[in-house]
């Protein structure tokens with residue numbers, strides 16, 4: 233199991249079921265040392281609350297709260313929907329393709345949306361669920377660019393565990409990330425408390441593919457904090 237979860241949702245996302253405190257308590261119980269709360273950006277009805285970024289410390293002793301957003305790409309130029317005032321107060325920022333975009337996007341265009349968002353917004357850290365049911369992505373190209381720009385691609389444990397992506401496709405995506413040498417993060421993208429810490433199916437596939445664990449940024453608390461510290465310089469606007 234990984235010591236840090238870098239992607240989770242609360243009631244501030246339309247699809248989340250719990251409060252920040254409930255998620256932190258559950259994360260602590262699941263054995264996490266740190267939990268990132270990364271509610272959706274406004275393009276899919278997510279909400280960023282100012283007091284969360286400006287006033288909340290570490291409300292649950294024994295687990296470190298990391299603050300972030302899962303941003304939505306809103307156009308091919310790479311524009312994303314987060315209010316920039318929250319960037320300097322964020323520990324980790326994800327970007328993904330979601331239902332605000334037409335599901336008819338072809339592979340080339342969908343891939344361009346993600347790559348352009350990384351190029352345009354140096355403060356974005358992780359691409360959430362590049363492997364997903366809705367949009368086809370050129371993984372080789374995305375992984376090459378992610379490596380060049382020092383960003384991480386996510387292995388999304390929930391999508392695998394819930395059968396939203398196949399074992400075969402996941403193994404293929406793992407192999408490409410290994411081949412291209414990009415950084416990665418293993419996240420659950422938890423929307424409910426019991427999903428936190430559930431990464432065993434993904435871990436099994438990573439072992440089968442002999443994926444180098446030193447390329448997984450959230451493998452330990454120390455490795456996560458070191459990487460996020462490095463990334464912090466890009467969030468000073």
Ligand SMILES: [Zn+2]
Nearest residue numbers: 302328360361
């Ligand atoms: Zn997402």
Ligand SMILES: [Zn+2]
Nearest residue numbers: 239241302421
């Ligand atoms: Zn998410």
